[in-house]
Amino acid sequence: MSEAKSLTAPLEPGATIGILGGGQLGRMLAEAAIDLGLKTHIYSDERDAPAFQIADEATYGRYDDEKALEAFARTCAVVTFEFENVPTATAEFLSRLVPMAPSPRALQIAQDRFLEKSFVAGLGIATAAFRDVANEEDARAAFRTLGAAAILKTRRLGYDGKGQQKVRSEDEAARAFVQFGAVPAILEDFVDFSYEASVVAARGRDGAFAAYDPPKNEHENHILRRSTVPSPLQNEKAAEAIVIARRIAEALDYVGVLGVELFVGADGTLTVNEIAPRVHNSGHWTIEACATSQFAQHLRAVAGWPLDDPSRHSDAVMENIIGDEVTSWMGMTEPPEGLHLYGKGEPRPGRKMAHITRTKPRS
Amino acid sequence: MSEAKSLTAPLEPGATIGILGGGQLGRMLAEAAIDLGLKTHIYSDERDAPAFQIADEATYGRYDDEKALEAFARTCAVVTFEFENVPTATAEFLSRLVPMAPSPRALQIAQDRFLEKSFVAGLGIATAAFRDVANEEDARAAFRTLGAAAILKTRRLGYDGKGQQKVRSEDEAARAFVQFGAVPAILEDFVDFSYEASVVAARGRDGAFAAYDPPKNEHENHILRRSTVPSPLQNEKAAEAIVIARRIAEALDYVGVLGVELFVGADGTLTVNEIAPRVHNSGHWTIEACATSQFAQHLRAVAGWPLDDPSRHSDAVMENIIGDEVTSWMGMTEPPEGLHLYGKGEPRPGRKMAHITRTKPRS
Numbered sequence: 001m002s003e004a005k006s007l008t009a010p011l012e013p014g015a016t017i018g019i020l021g022g023g024q025l026g027r028m029l030a031e032a033a034i035d036l037g038l039k040t041h042i043y044s045d046e047r048d049a050p051a052f053q054i055a056d057e058a059t060y061g062r063y064d065d066e067k068a069l070e071a072f073a074r075t076c077a078v079v080t081f082e083f084e085n086v087p088t089a090t091a092e093f094l095s096r097l098v099p100m101a102p103s104p105r106a107l108q109i110a111q112d113r114f115l116e117k118s119f120v121a122g123l124g125i126a127t128a129a130f131r132d133v134a135n136e137e138d139a140r141a142a143f144r145t146l147g148a149a150a151i152l153k154t155r156r157l158g159y160d161g162k163g164q165q166k167v168r169s170e171d172e173a174a175r176a177f178v179q180f181g182a183v184p185a186i187l188e189d190f191v192d193f194s195y196e197a198s199v200v201a202a203r204g205r206d207g208a209f210a211a212y213d214p215p216k217n218e219h220e221n222h223i224l225r226r227s228t229v230p231s232p233l234q235n236e237k238a239a240e241a242i243v244i245a246r247r248i249a250e251a252l253d254y255v256g257v258l259g260v261e262l263f264v265g266a267d268g269t270l271t272v273n274e275i276a277p278r279v280h281n282s283g284h285w286t287i288e289a290c291a292t293s294q295f296a297q298h299l300r301a302v303a304g305w306p307l308d309d310p311s312r313h314s315d316a317v318m319e320n321i322i323g324d325e326v327t328s329w330m331g332m333t334e335p336p337e338g339l340h341l342y343g344k345g346e347p348r349p350g351r352k353m354a355h356i357t358r359t360k361p362r363s
Numbered sequence: 364m365s366e367a368k369s370l371t372a373p374l375e376p377g378a379t380i381g382i383l384g385g386g387q388l389g390r391m392l393a394e395a396a397i398d399l400g401l402k403t404h405i406y407s408d409e410r411d412a413p414a415f416q417i418a419d420e421a422t423y424g425r426y427d428d429e430k431a432l433e434a435f436a437r438t439c440a441v442v443t444f445e446f447e448n449v450p451t452a453t454a455e456f457l458s459r460l461v462p463m464a465p466s467p468r469a470l471q472i473a474q475d476r477f478l479e480k481s482f483v484a485g486l487g488i489a490t491a492a493f494r495d496v497a498n499e500e501d502a503r504a505a506f507r508t509l510g511a512a513a514i515l516k517t518r519r520l521g522y523d524g525k526g527q528q529k530v531r532s533e534d535e536a537a538r539a540f541v542q543f544g545a546v547p548a549i550l551e552d553f554v555d556f557s558y559e560a561s562v563v564a565a566r567g568r569d570g571a572f573a574a575y576d577p578p579k580n581e582h583e584n585h586i587l588r589r590s591t592v593p594s595p596l597q598n599e600k601a602a603e604a605i606v607i608a609r610r611i612a613e614a615l616d617y618v619g620v621l622g623v624e625l626f627v628g629a630d631g632t633l634t635v636n637e638i639a640p641r642v643h644n645s646g647h648w649t650i651e652a653c654a655t656s657q658f659a660q661h662l663r664a665v666a667g668w669p670l671d672d673p674s675r676h677s678d679a680v681m682e683n684i685i686g687d688e689v690t691s692w693m694g695m696t697e698p699p700e701g702l703h704l705y706g707k708g709e710p711r712p713g714r715k716m717a718h719i720t721r722t723k724p725r726s
Contacts, residue, residue, distance in 0.1 A: 013704055027397075034394050034417055037704025037717070054397055056416065291651070291677075291722055292700070308700045313677045313724060314654075337655070337671045341376055341400025354400070359654055361676060362724075 007099040007205065010304035011077050013037035016056065017302060018076030018098070020063075020090070022049025024342040024352060025082035025279050028287070030054040032295035038303060043072045050343045051082075063090040073097035080256060080302045084111045084277050085157055101205075101255035101302045102277045109252065110277040113155045114186050123251055125244055126271045128263075129189035135182070136174040142187035143173040149190040152176040154183050164222075166190070191271050193263035197233045199245035200283035202257045202297045202307050209249060210297065210307040211242040212290060215318075217261070217282050223350060227282040227318045229289065230363065237268055248275060257298035259283065281352070285316035288338060288357045314359040326353035370462040370568065373667035374440050376400035379419065380665060381439030381461070383426075383453070385412025387705040387715060388445035388642050391650070393417040395658035401666060406435050413706045414445075426453045436460035443619060443665045447474045447640050448520055464568075464618035464665045465640045472615065473640040476518045477549050486614055488607055489634045491626075492552040498545070499537040505550035506536040512553040515539040517546050524585020529553065554634050556626035560596045562608035563646035565620045565660045565670050572612060573660065573670040574605040575653060578681075580624070580645050586713060590645040590681045592652065593726065600631055611638060620661035622646065644715070648679035651701060651720045677722040689716035 011017070015038060019026045022044030030040040030051050041057035042049060052058040057075060061068035069090065073079065078099045081091070084107060091104035109115045117130045131142035133152065143150055152173055154163035163180060167173040167187075177185055196219065201211035216231035217224055233241060245260040259280025261273040283294035292300075292308035300308055326347050338357040347353050374380070378401060382389045385407030393403040393414050404420040405412060415421040420438060424431035432453065436442065441462045444454070447470060454467035472478045480493045494505035496515065506513055515536055517526035526543060530536040530550075540548055559582065564574035579594035580587055596604060608623040622643025624636040646657040655663075655671035663671055689710050701720040710716050 014706075031394065031397050034390075034706075035703040037702070037706060053419065054417075288654070311724075313722070339400070340398040343377075343397075343400060359676070361674075 004095040004104070005097065005099045007078055007101070007304050011038065014039065015077040015303070016041050016075055017299060018043060018072055018079035019051065019055070020044075020079065020081035020086050020094075021083040022046055022051035022058075023082060024050055024344075026051035027054050027342060028284075028293075028295045028340070029080075029082060029279065029299060030056075032293060033299055036296060036299055036303075038299060041072060041075050043069070048345060053343050063087050066093060069094055070097060078302055078304075080298070081107065082278055086111075102258070103253065103255070106252045106254050106258075106277045110275045111156060113153055113158070114184070115155075116275055117186065117188075119251070120248060120272050120275070123247055125247065126269065128191045128271060128273070130186050133173075133177060133185040133187050136177055139173040139177040139185070139187060140170040143167065143170045146187060146189045151188045151190060152180070152185055153188060154180050154185050156184070162222075191263045191273075192265065193271070194266045195232065195264050196273070197231055197241065197262050197264050198227075198280065198282040199241050199260045199262070200257060200280050200286070200294055201242065201245045201249065201260075202294070202301050202310070203246075203249040203254045204301045204307045205255050205304045206306070207250075208307050209246050210310045211245060212283060212286055212294065212310045213312045214238050214241050214262075215282050215285065221350070223322060223352075224281045224320055225322075226320070227285055229285060229312060229316050233264060237264075237270070241270055244270060244272060248272075256301045257283070257294050281320070282318075284340070284355050285318040285357045285359075286310070286312075287340070288359045289314040289316035313362060315361070315363050316357055316359045318355055318357045320352050321354035321356065323347050323349045323351055323353065367458040367467070368460065368462045370441055370464070370667050374401065377402065378440040378666070379404050379438055380662060381406060381435055381442035382414070382418070382445055383407075383442065383449050383457075384445035385409055385414035385418075385421075386445060387413055387707075389414035390417050390705060391647075391656075391658045391703075392443075392445060392642065392662060393419075395656060396662055399659060399662055399666075401662060404435060404438050406432070411708060416706050426450050429456060432457055433460060441665055441667075443661070444470065445641055449474075465621070466616065466618070469615045469617050469621075469640045473638045474519060476516050476521070477547070478518075479638055480549065480551075482614070483611065483635045483638070486610055488610065489632065491554045491634060491636070493549050496536075496540055496548040496550050499540055502536040502540040502548070502550060503533040506530065506533045509550060509552045514551045514553055515543070515548055516551060517543050517548050519547070527585075554626045554636075555628070556634070557629045558595065558627050559636070560594055560604065560625050560627050561590075561643065561645040562604050562623045562625070563620060563643050563649070563657055564605065564608045564612065564623075565657070565664050565673070566609075566612040566617045567664045567670045568618050568667045569669070570613075571670050572609050573673045574608060575646060575649055575657065575673045576675045577601050577604050577625075578645050578648065584713070586685060586715075587644045587683055588685075589683070590648055592648060592675060592679050596627060600627075600633070604633055607633060607635060611635075615640075619664045620646070620657050644683070645681075647703070647718050648681040648720045648722075649673070649675075650703070651722050652677040652679035676725060678724070678726050679720055679722045681718055681720045683715050684717040684719065686710050686712045686714055686716065
């Protein structure tokens, strides 16, 4: 097994950044690449991936198709990804052929809730109490330890509330484990919080760190509905949240943009919920409201370029347009301001179809 | 000869806007279309047109190739253009097949300096004094009328200082006319001004009008070097400039973004220099510094959508990167912030290769 490739020099204009995944995040990355003079090559196992429409090159292939991955890698100066469920084997295979950022290790940790929580807790950063669950008996034992209300979550492949369930008894914990297919899981203590926030930040290859102003995030049916800046997380508390994100990024030797989701308690206590090793839905407002968007910033980091200014010039509210909602304005004569349509065909329930960012002068 | 088509309803998402011309303006229009959920089809007679890289569809063809134009028109819900030297015959041919905005009439007026100046002067708006020049004797006679210093300009196909020359005598005026190939020209009085400014504004199909804050523009070798907002043109004078642009747009029944270039005299007198019936180089800073860029705004207008908010949230300086300058940072480890590379191959002298917009909080 050969070693992982690393980037020896900043990318030249015209170089190609490969992106694993072709959803709206890949699409907005491809869009941001245009002005930076960088090309993009999207690799996705989805035939109609929205990012295919924007990228310079597109490969439709399975994530275990080594031949297709190899051909993809040959066209790229560096490879990144836009979703955290890229199979570890895919990332490791590619990282031996082409520099990759973030690293397969960051991906591996972030895509497994047990590794992720252990990693964050190991840095002395507060998380919900959690226990590894490998079988029904573990689920029962974990519930006994954690108390009255807990959440069973599969260790892997969860997103937008999929693969998680609130449980209120040992029996419910064991049942949820079985319902999820008896796959490795964790049981997490239920954190009582006042609101949710996130830090979206970038770390460059030179170790530079640049965080956006932390938004407040509101979810509906476990899906992000709205991100708002400025959030109630201000001054020392905002600085504390950013320090947490920075410590995580540094411990991962992270390169690129990451999202750190936090619970904010009524007393201001910050608890890390999740790490997303990629551009983040709660950072979409940075397109309109910041000197540099999270998408351009991620590309800069991945390209080995210096980070750009993340400062926020406007107040902003970003709302996701989910499923059928996207059709509600399609017949209207007034498409909303600040619209970002993702070019997805079918508005399936729960599917993120678009977002809208409304800005106003900084308060 | 059939009538010009007109748009009967606002474009639906997924509809295609055709764009004649494939330079950086077409490229940035295609880029802005992505988030609006609109598709673009670029038609250009340049094989490696920079906008081809971004558009959903691309046609490489001559502007007099009726078969290619017809095929192009069939794919478009509406057609616009990104350069004012689109042949009138092309615009008229297309306008009978597909709605067009701005109209062929606006194009025709703006692309002929004599028609343009006559039109503006006919609205009672100040221009440089001018005379039509059809032959050497006209050139001499015009010089006698206009006085000590004047500029001979070809009526058509001039840009970035091409096709114009300062003349200081009857002989020089006649000589310049011959040097330019004895094509129809005008002689213009030389306007003494303190600085140059422009109004970049949009007019919607509903007659709504939205102007950006007028920048100050600095030229070098007749090519725009720098646009700065805020400019010294403030308050009543800025309002006066915007009223001028609005009157021009209304008189043309204009739809889309237009640029009106102005000379500002030491005493504040405003003189219209040129109308550009398209998105304008002096409006590139709107990408970073405004709620809506001129490119998104133009597409909205052309699509029959309501105009978006043109307000400026940041101060900005836009600089063009011309010719070889583009290579000066290519080997650097620090590609500049606010960079927009146009994806052009060869950095020929005088060729606009990229621009950089630097912003800071609104002063």
